[in-house]
Amino acid sequence: MNSGVKWLLILFALVSIILNIILIGIYSNRAPKCSAQRLHPLRGKHEERSLMFADLTQEEYAQVQRYMLQQKDLDISTNRITEPRANFLFLIDLSLPKKADALAYLDGKGAQPVREATVVVFHGARGFIKEYLVWPLPNPKHHRDVTTERYKRELPINARTVTVGEYVLLFQFFEKNLFSKLKKLMKESFDVGQGKTLNALEQMPRGLRSGDRKTWINFLKDVSGMYVNPVGLNVLINHESVNASNWKVERLFYNGQYFDSVEELKRKYDAGTIKKIIYKDSPNHASLKTRTKPLQIGPQLFYAEGKRFSVSHNHVLYLDWSFAFGLSSLTGMRVFDVRFSGERIAYELSVQEAISVYGSVTPGMILTKFVDSSIGIGRFAHELVRGVDCPSEATYVDTYRYIDVPVPVRFRNSICVFEHNMGQPLRRHFSDFSHHSFGGMVNSALVMRTITAIGNYDYMWDFVFYQNGAVEVKVHATGYVSSSYLVDGSLRYGHQVAENVQGNIHTHFINFKVDLDISGKWQNAGEAQDESLLLKVICVKSTHH
Template sequence: MNSLVKWVLILFVLFSIILNIVLIGIHQNKAPKCSAQRVHPLRGKHNERSGVFADLTREEYLQVQEYMLKQTDLDISTKQTTKPSENFLFLIDLSLPKKKEALEYLDGKSPKPVREATVVVFYGAKGHIKEYVVSPLPNPKKYRDVTLERYKKELPINARTVTIGEYVLIFQFFQEKVFVKLDKLLKESFNYSPKNNLNAFEQMPRGVQSGDRITWVSFFRDMSGMYIHPVGLEVLLNHKSVNSSQWTVDRLLYNGQYFDSVDELKQKYDDGTVKKIVYKESLDYGSLKPRKKPLELGPQQFYAEGKRYSINKNHVLYLDWSFAFGMSSLTGMRVFDVRFKDQRIVYELSVQEAMSVYGSVTPGMMLTKFLDSSIGIGRFGHELVRGVDCPYEATYVDTYRYIDAPAPIRFRNSICVFEHNMGQPLRRHFSDFFHNSYGGMVNSALVFRTITAIGNYDYMWDFIFYQSGAVEAKVHATGYISSSYLQDGSLKYGHQVAENVLGNIHTHFINFKVDLDVMGEYSSLPDYCCRG
């Protein structure tokens, strides 16, 4: 009898398991599936004419470079270590067409404007900077000097940004003219050695009047987040001459005390007549590694019926929206011909400048006003990390740039595009007077994003396209603060963030260009250049 009951129970359990498996299978077949394919058709069609705003391709960059090198009378080099005293091809970038020509082409009223590239050459041997326009692309056949046309004057060579070739000479200068003489000070104060280096971080502007090229350079420990590990040594480098053998150290700051030369600092340090910095090992508080391992995966985003946007070359479609996009090496990301329900409302929306102004008692921060376009905003738009910088399911776009390099460089996944639920309804209302009713609309928007890491700061740039017809230009700053060594009087200009580390007072100014074409090109609405 016990055996019979036992077998009945076993058969019942097996039957239950089989029945549950069948029911689960039936339920899964009826449940909606997450589809990678688009279920609903797009509301518009991609516009091939948007290519008028497309960034230069790798092939176009190479064609322009090859053409310029063939002009033997220009005598230019593309070597990344070209010296300031030589001629260097610094920049190749798209030369945007005139607005009138672009609009007539976009509206089918005229042929495509001639595709052109802007080329910047630093003529160290001649003492000036030239800007050229090379055309037509592809297969360029001519160039013209547009320096006076664009700037109304000749550009002196000292107006150039610091190139990698000049940085090589600067680091070599510090090693041979400063560090060798101050070996005792560096070892005792900072534990400096070939294996325990100091990193340099320069400040801007390079002087207080036109023609100056003198730069305060601050030194930091070679650690994670070096920008918050200052050591208390700053050097004023005069590198006005294109010949590095004529460079000099005009002043130094050590532990809050100024010195007119390296020899003076060395002598007074050896004599014991200066207040010395005593080396102390610094904690690794600037590391980006998580202190604790995450226990579980966070919430993820998915597209239940496929993506509602589409990207074809440099053109984006999203519900009622369409726009062309690009990335300037100097100013960063930009969009053109922005249309809502096929009506052009913005001709151009673009980043123009990121400026930060500092205050401090130390010279490195006292004068500092960073103008990021002077070194290139888009230049530093690197690869975006899937699942961190943008959602896993975002669409990623590669870009190419040619700036301070021997050849065009590919930046993989440097732009991302995704639709995102903004976390609150676009509109909603619940009525409990007379009648109970509710109406609401999901607030999903398309985000067009890149992130530029310019020195210590990482700027996250977003252009956001809402279903209501609104466009938002948004920037979020992250990364590291720029710090200086704590000394007497410092706390008037910031807050102490670690031992002997001051977070300096500063402010950010962000400029966007917004060229509105609401209700036609000649609408009464003004164009805006916004500051935040």
């Protein structure tokens, strides 16, 4: 190659490189860039009036607790392991204002409602449960018993949920009245002894008649994922008395066989007249520990021009949306004063109940109907894991709760808020027959999420706000199925999921409250009235394992 052609090729290469650099610079300025700051202003302003729906603060919880302890006639304890025969301050939660008062305040036509708290006390010494209204907050000065006003009757002490203190007594009872009397069986059947023990899962309801407090306990291996590691022993405990010394074992179910006492099971086991379970060591099939390493990082969420939403205290702004939010210890996630383009479309959207109904031939599962609000749905909203439970770039919110604890507890990052692409266009059309045009809209939506891990199930609660004014409230269940030991006849009520393990047939019922304000006001007999439509929406999902 002569020198002239060589220099021409070199010059061409240099010009090409320079031209590419110029083009890259031009087009990179047009492409969206990631920004930590919002590049465009929000369409609305945060509403301080939404604070009337805000959960109680850590200081408000402490103030209510101090006030109740000052009422010497109530003789209340805050000790977490208080025995059932004592008086225990179980719950403090926000008492929502009346809707009429709240709307008047939101619309600038009335005074701010008095901030109040609901307090639940288990009066074990007196044999009943009481709900008290405490006000005003902050710095409460008054309280009154609202039990019969709210429930139309007195609440007996046996209607209470099991507290941490009662669980401690139950495990002591198992050790003294069950494990220690069945040492040979426990070792040969379940390898229990010398530091090894069993875990327990209680079944609900605790009886068939009002006043019953008899609970079937399903025993499980003490391993990760215990819910699908049953060992073949169920025990019926009568714990109706507030005095733990009066509790007793009423029945046992071992390897598909019923026994009326611990002594009967021991006698027949030692005599070799029953079908025994022989322990066999096996790997834990239920562990969530990752078995393989991911090949590479998956898709990530980022905000090219900053977040298009804002969270201030308990108030959210997103494009044309605005709403207040909270998290009840008993019922879970809720939003209030939901507005689109400045117009209120819903006063309240909230979770109300989660129920799972099981079927089985084993005694506990025959009866089981888990009614989650009875133990608390929002109570089990724990910290969300960045990049797994929610995108890493989501906005995270801390919550405080007071339920079965001696002091209010902070749950870091227990609510997340994020906007993301829903994976399909919100609307689109390609005109093939005429005009040859395309129109479409990216389906980005705002998601508010919390996850409640209630025993074996993890419920992922999503409130989704779309750009077209639609709202979606949904729940996704994950976690573990509640299982039982495989015995004769079991497979009529489920499927085998591991060696000697049955995943029981069951159904989920989820209940939401939807309080819609329809067209503001209407005229009736010459008088203006507020009209609201209250809907109870029940979502049903049937799952067979």
